[in-house]
Amino acid sequence: MFNPSQQGYIPQISIDCVIFGYQNKQLQVLVSKLNLEGNFMSLAGGFIHQNEDVDTAAYRIVQQRMGISEIYLDQFYVFGKASRNNIGFIEKVMELNTSTFQSKSETIQTYDWFNNRFISIGYYALVDISSVLPPKDNANQQTGWYNIKNMPELIMDHNDIVSKALESLRQNLDQKLIAFNLLPETFTMKEVQELYEAILDRPFARNNFQKKILDLGVLQRLEKKFTGAANKAPYLYRLKKDNTN
Amino acid sequence: MFNPSQQGYIPQISIDCVIFGYQNKQLQVLVSKLNLEGNFMSLAGGFIHQNEDVDTAAYRIVQQRMGISEIYLDQFYVFGKASRNNIGFIEKVMELNTSTFQSKSETIQTYDWFNNRFISIGYYALVDISSVLPPKDNANQQTGWYNIKNMPELIMDHNDIVSKALESLRQNLDQKLIAFNLLPETFTMKEVQELYEAILDRPFARNNFQKKILDLGVLQRLEKKFTGAANKAPYLYRLKKDNTN
DNA sequence: TCAAAAGTGTTCCTTCTACACCCATGT
DNA sequence: ACATGGGTGTAGAAGGAACACTTTTGA
Numbered sequence: 001m002f003n004p005s006q007q008g009y010i011p012q013i014s015i016d017c018v019i020f021g022y023q024n025k026q027l028q029v030l031v032s033k034l035n036l037e038g039n040f041m042s043l044a045g046g047f048i049h050q051n052e053d054v055d056t057a058a059y060r061i062v063q064q065r066m067g068i069s070e071i072y073l074d075q076f077y078v079f080g081k082a083s084r085n086n087i088g089f090i091e092k093v094m095e096l097n098t099s100t101f102q103s104k105s106e107t108i109q110t111y112d113w114f115n116n117r118f119i120s121i122g123y124y125a126l127v128d129i130s131s132v133l134p135p136k137d138n139a140n141q142q143t144g145w146y147n148i149k150n151m152p153e154l155i156m157d158h159n160d161i162v163s164k165a166l167e168s169l170r171q172n173l174d175q176k177l178i179a180f181n182l183l184p185e186t187f188t189m190k191e192v193q194e195l196y197e198a199i200l201d202r203p204f205a206r207n208n209f210q211k212k213i214l215d216l217g218v219l220q221r222l223e224k225k226f227t228g229a230a231n232k233a234p235y236l237y238r239l240k241k242d243n244t245n
Numbered sequence: 246m247f248n249p250s251q252q253g254y255i256p257q258i259s260i261d262c263v264i265f266g267y268q269n270k271q272l273q274v275l276v277s278k279l280n281l282e283g284n285f286m287s288l289a290g291g292f293i294h295q296n297e298d299v300d301t302a303a304y305r306i307v308q309q310r311m312g313i314s315e316i317y318l319d320q321f322y323v324f325g326k327a328s329r330n331n332i333g334f335i336e337k338v339m340e341l342n343t344s345t346f347q348s349k350s351e352t353i354q355t356y357d358w359f360n361n362r363f364i365s366i367g368y369y370a371l372v373d374i375s376s377v378l379p380p381k382d383n384a385n386q387q388t389g390w391y392n393i394k395n396m397p398e399l400i401m402d403h404n405d406i407v408s409k410a411l412e413s414l415r416q417n418l419d420q421k422l423i424a425f426n427l428l429p430e431t432f433t434m435k436e437v438q439e440l441y442e443a444i445l446d447r448p449f450a451r452n453n454f455q456k457k458i459l460d461l462g463v464l465q466r467l468e469k470k471f472t473g474a475a476n477k478a479p480y481l482y483r484l485k486k487d488n489t490n
Numbered sequence: 491t492c493a494a495a496a497g498t499g500t501t502c503c504t505t506c507t508a509c510a511c512c513c514a515t516g517t
Numbered sequence: 518a519c520a521t522g523g524g525t526g527t528a529g530a531a532g533g534a535a536c537a538c539t540t541t542t543g544a
Contacts, residue, residue, distance in 0.1 A: 012255050013364060054325025054364060078323055078366055080299025119258060119299060121323055190523080207525070208507065224514095231522035232514040435496085452498075453534060469541095476495040477541035 009047035017044040018165035021129035022182040028145035038096035058123040067133040072126040072181040076168035124165040126181035188234040254292035262289045263410035266374035267427040273390035283341035303368040312378035317371040317426040321413035369410040371426035433479040
């Protein structure tokens with residue numbers, strides 16, 4: 001932990017990023033275990049440099065964590081309750097990390113800046129899991145992807161942030177056509193369908209789903225994908241590149 | 246103008262409220278002329294107290310301006326460009342208000358807090374024009390409601406904020422059923438239709454529109470409204486109150 | 491009696507849904 | 518040949534758009 005005010009950050013504003021991935025037919029969220037005693041699980045977060053766009057800061061936070069440059073990001077909500085501060089969190093940390101931290105009053109002074117009330121801008125990111133850095137680091141084996149249906153308890157209001165992010169993702173799914181950011185470059189129609197089913201948590205009829213997606217006119221059909229299974233080989237698709245963004 | 250830091254505000258965060266009203270069959274936005282020399286037109290804005298929810302701050306800002314307690318508010322976007330500060334604005338103010346302000350360097354020091362880069366949280370409010378305070382004040386005759394299709398030039402990026410607010414309003418209109426906040430307690434179906442046409446800037450067929458709105462099941466039909474015109478009297482409607490919010 | 495505007499009904503068309511059928515693939 | 522899973526077609530249901538007709542009101 002550090003004192004952000006000394007590093008030219010804007011005080012009392014943070015960014016929290018819900019990084020979504022897709023694996024094992026389930027929507028996943030990246031959660032990091034903080035390098036402290038105690039089970040402190042957190043979203044990817046950070047602060048905004050004085051001379052940095054908020055969007056750029058969110059991009060930097062995700063980019064550093066994931067090691068990729070192409071990231072889909074959407075700002076979705078501001079969490080601004082007056083009671084939203086790190087004090088409860090810091091106190092629990094100190095309880096469980098007595099060797100690391102000095103006396104309570106001293107610590108609170110040291111982290112004065114951090115103990116303030118914080119307004120957090122929520123972003124969600126959509127990444128292709130197969131193209132990002134392995135999520136686990138050596139120090140924290142619990143760091144990694146968690147099924148959205150089975151999230152661990154996170155610090156502060158991070159569980160609420162995840163809920164709101166999922167809600168926004170669902171709302172934007174059809175309009176913005178962003179689901180493909182969660183898939184690798186090429187994919188089969190079945191994979192798209194399973195992804196939609198994971199995000200929206202409801203089944204789709206195979207044939208109607210295929211028609212609906214193809215009618216969008218954004219996919220390009222490639223060669224077939226022979227899996228070795230004793231059945232018809234599905235086509236691979238990828239996003240058309242000539243789309244006017 | 247004042248120094249917000251001395252009053253317990255959170256630094257470098259502001260709130261800008263696009264207050265929508267409906268009058269003369271057009272969507273209107275409340276714009277205030279600042280009490281300075283020069284044509285400085287602005288949205289309703291303000292800052293957040295240290296111990297105040299962001300939502301509460303937005304409510305306070307609109308409530309003080311409009312003098313009503315029931316206000317529909319939606320947070321719609323955060324404007325966070327690094328270049329987003331008041332310096333250009335302040336410089337223009339000083340150019341045109343030489344008698345009020347001292348030397349340039351002195352003024353910039355005085356308003357140091359205000360000259361910082363600001364992140365602004367955008368809210369839009371929907372109010373019933375007929376139930377709010379008259380928008381004009383004696384000092385500033387240009388303060389008042391402006392047709393969204395004919396907005397004056399506003400300070401900073403406020404014109405962009407209005408555009409984004411309108412976009413969000415349009416997106417939420419059908420889902421959230423919020424248009425009725427712009428109408429008085431009772432209204433005719435034609436008024437609802439004209440309101441929708443003003444917001445979405447497109448015509449609706451009268452019969453189909455009536456069916457669509459009534460099928461929502463949120464309106465209660467009251468007595469007829471006799472206007473004195475030589476035609477069938479339309480029914481008045483109002484929102485059902487038993488709706489589970 | 492008439493014009494104007496409101497209420498209602500009917501048809502047509504598009505879109506979504508469900509069911510059915512055929513095709514490719516490897517054992 | 519056959520089981521498995523993928524691609525496609527078609528009938529029915531539902532929702533939206535366009536058209537027509539009737540009713541009410543005051544002059």
